[in-house]
Amino acid sequence: MSANTLGSLFRVTNFGESHGPAIGAVVDGCPPGLELSVEDIQLELDRRRPGTSRHVTQRQEADQVEILSGVYEGKTTGAPIALLIRNTDQRSKDYGNLLETFRPGHADYTYWRKYQHRDPRGGGRSSARLTAPTVAAGAIAKKWLAAEFKTVIRGYMSQLGPIVIPFKSWDDVPNNPFYAADAAVVPELEAFMDALRKEGDSIGARIEVIAEGVPAGLGEPIYGRLDADIAYAMMGLNAVKGVEIGDGFESVSQRGSEHGDAILPDGFASNHAGGILGGISSGQDIRVSLAIKPTSSIRIKRPSITQQGEAVEVQTLGRHDPCVGIRATPIAEALLAIVLMDQALRQRAQCGQW
Numbered sequence: 001m002s003a004n005t006l007g008s009l010f011r012v013t014n015f016g017e018s019h020g021p022a023i024g025a026v027v028d029g030c031p032p033g034l035e036l037s038v039e040d041i042q043l044e045l046d047r048r049r050p051g052t053s054r055h056v057t058q059r060q061e062a063d064q065v066e067i068l069s070g071v072y073e074g075k076t077t078g079a080p081i082a083l084l085i086r087n088t089d090q091r092s093k094d095y096g097n098l099l100e101t102f103r104p105g106h107a108d109y110t111y112w113r114k115y116q117h118r119d120p121r122g123g124g125r126s127s128a129r130l131t132a133p134t135v136a137a138g139a140i141a142k143k144w145l146a147a148e149f150k151t152v153i154r155g156y157m158s159q160l161g162p163i164v165i166p167f168k169s170w171d172d173v174p175n176n177p178f179y180a181a182d183a184a185v186v187p188e189l190e191a192f193m194d195a196l197r198k199e200g201d202s203i204g205a206r207i208e209v210i211a212e213g214v215p216a217g218l219g220e221p222i223y224g225r226l227d228a229d230i231a232y233a234m235m236g237l238n239a240v241k242g243v244e245i246g247d248g249f250e251s252v253s254q255r256g257s258e259h260g261d262a263i264l265p266d267g268f269a270s271n272h273a274g275g276i277l278g279g280i281s282s283g284q285d286i287r288v289s290l291a292i293k294p295t296s297s298i299r300i301k302r303p304s305i306t307q308q309g310e311a312v313e314v315q316t317l318g319r320h321d322p323c324v325g326i327r328a329t330p331i332a333e334a335l336l337a338i339v340l341m342d343q344a345l346r347q348r349a350q351c352g353q354w
């Protein structure tokens, strides 16, 4: 069966195709009375929008959101919130030479094997354009979490290819196109990306997402573990190849005496766990890290096959993100917000807290 919905009590259903008339989401389960405006959502969509710097795809999409239902006189009513984003830049010819073949690393091959049908208008549902409705829904979750618990969810890029970007300050993050937390590294990142673009190649990235002000008690002990829900949601983001919680794979070389966060009368002494123990939030910051693969659509010719199985060389022209990680930060924040709001509503339903 199709799986286009994320969440149990806060449910986000995603619809549309990258080159169809519109994309959007139906958000069901939002409690009534939350103040919500188009601007609240637009603010987040503008952070994800393509065409905002020379280091991302030059596809020009306004990504203007319309709220069709579920909000009356500036407040949520409890009815499903339908969010619509019309596609305005549907230049399908960017994909013209790809219809008979498969880009190595992209979803073309597996879509063909699964559906035996190709969407002639581009990547269809495999396009990261479908992350815009996620960001729109995540804006609602961010607003609700902030209103209920003063939760703040923020992300930044901690690595672009070989360049490790140290965390210096949150203040630097919104002031550069990479979401880098150290503005001093930006010239190096720009030079790297300019050279990469000239070569027609692409690169991977690492993104960190942190939620502060998350109450203890979110998450179920076995199937609905908070860490499992986060990993599920994040792996649902295009191009994500790895998800770590807290110290993640670094835990392999750690000892128990180092990894286990000491508990002191005034709180935890460290946060190797990433804010989750036994699948349940501890009240510490939730720390998530994502490995994002390099873009598959590149100008460098790669060996592939036609739909008839003949050998060909594939070169992707047109407008693509040379590092998809650059635009991934707001999407990862939105996914974390959706999971946390869903788990908070579940905790409220079962344990009646708050």
Ligand SMILES: Cc1cc2nc3c(=O)[nH]c(=O)nc-3n(C[C@H](O)[C@H](O)[C@H](O)COP(=O)(O)O)c2cc1C
Residues within 6 Å of the ligand: 057, 105, 106, 107, 126, 127, 128, 131, 237, 238, 239, 240, 293, 295, 296, 297, 319, 320, 321, 324, 325, 327, 328
């Ligand atoms: C924000 C964002 C932008 C993306 N832009 C592109 C792009 O311009 N060209 C491309 O080939 N892939 C792009 N991708 C990646 C593809 O959507 C994805 O890698 C592809 O469908 C294969 O799926 P998989 O990587 O999840 O296995 C983007 C991903 C994200 C998160």
